[in-house]
Amino acid sequence: MELVAGRMLDLVTLIAMWAVALFLIYSKREVWIRRLPALDFIEEAVGRAAEMGRPVVAQGFGSGSSGLQSSVSPMIVAALSILGHAARICARHGTQIVATMRSESVLPVADEVLRTAYRLEGKLEEYEARKEEMLPWTPNQATMVALAYELRPAAHIIIGAFWHESVQIAEVFGSVGAVQIGGTGRLYQIPFFAAICDMNLIGEEIYAVGAYINRTPQMLASIATQDYFKLISVALIILGTLLTTLGMIGPLDALFKW
C-alpha cells in the first residue's frame, strides 16, 4: 500500500476541509450566509403560476449525456434539493409541478423527491394520480421545446448541468412567458443563463441550496468552510503572483506538484 504521487496536496487539502468543517459543525458557532434572491424568488414564481393556473416546470437533472454516475452529479444532487423545495411550495399552493430530466438514472430519484414533497404536504394521493404527467422523460432539447409550447408554464426552474441546449431551452420557455430561475456550475453556460433568465444562481451558489433551505448549523458550517478555503485560495493567488514577479515561484510550484 502506498500513496499516489502527485496527489499529496489534494489529500492534505481534503483532510483540512473535513477537519475545518467538522470543527465548525461541532463547535456550533453561529454562521451567517447572505441572501440568495433566486431561491427566494421560487415562492414568488410558484405564486404567480398559481394565480395564472399554469404549471411550473423544473429541470436540470442531468442534461447532455450525464446522470448521477457522471462528474456533474453534485450539480444534479443540488438540483434535486431545489426540486424538493419547489415541489413542496407547489403542493402547498395547489400548483402542478412538472419535473423533466434527460438521464434515466435520475428518474427514480426525482420520483422519490416529488413523492416525499407531496407526502410532507399531505397530498400524496394527488401526486400518485398525476405522476405520469408530472414526471415526463425528456431525452433532448426538442422534447423540452415541445413541452414548453404544450404546457406554456408560468415558471421555469432550470438549475443543474447543461451544455449547448441550455440557451435553446431557456429561450423557448422565456418566449412562452415563463419567469425563469436559472443556475449552473458549468462555466460556459453561465452567460446564457445570465442573459436569458430572470433570476440566477451563479457557480457554487447552486451547491448552497440545501444549506440555504434547511439553515441547520451543520449545513451553514459547511458553507462557512467553503468560504474560508476560498479566502485561502485568494491568498495563494496573491502569493503566487508575487513569487512569480520576483522569480521565486519554485517552492510553490513544487508544492502544487507534490
Add this chain to the structure above:
Amino acid sequence: MSTARTYKRQIPLALTFIVGMIITFDWFIKWEPLQNLTTTIMNFQIIMVAFMMGFAGINLVIIHTRRIQQNMSDNKMFDVLLSVVLLGCLIIWTIAGIGIGRNSDTYKWLFNTFNQPLGATAYAATLFYLASATYRVLRVRSAETGVLLLVAFITILGNIPLITTYVPIIITIRTWIADYLVKFSYRAITIGVGLGGIMMGVRTLLAMETGYLGAVEE
C-alpha cells in the same frame, strides 16, 4: 418515522458513506484490494445503469401502448402515429444495436442517416435561439448591461475581418478583455465551483445533504 421509512433513509445514507469513502481512498492510495473493490463497485454501477435503461425501455413500451389505445378511442390519429413511430424506432434500434451489433454496417447506416443529421439540425437550431437571446441581453437597462453591451460590441467587431483590417487596435482590446477580464472572472467561478463541489461531497458523505433522497426539510 416508521421502521420501513427509517430503513429506506438510513440504508442509502450508510451505503453512500461507505461507497464514497472507498472511491475517495482509491484516488489517493495505491493498494490492490482497494483497487479491486473500486472496480467491482464501478462495474456494479454500470450494470445498474444498464438495468435502468432496460427498465426505462419497457416502461416506454407500456406507456405508449396505453397511449395508442387511448388516442385511437379518442380518434387522435396524429398522436397515434407519433407513438407508433417512437415504438417502431425503439424496436429497430434495439434490433440493430443488440441483435446485429453496434459495429455493423446496418447500425452505422442508421446512425449516419438518421441520428447524426437530426442531432446536427437540433444543434444548428441553437443559432436562432442564440440570436434571439443576444437581442434580449443587448438592451441597455442598467449600468451593468451597458458594460455588457460595450464588451459584446468590441468582441463582435474584433471577429469581423473587414473591421480588424482597418482598425487593428480592436484585436488588441478584444484579446486583452479575453485574456484578463474574462479569464480572471472565469477562474474565480471555477475555484468557487470546485470548492462548492468538494463541500457538497463532504455534506453528502456526512448525510447532511439528503436532497437526493427526497428528504429536504423533512
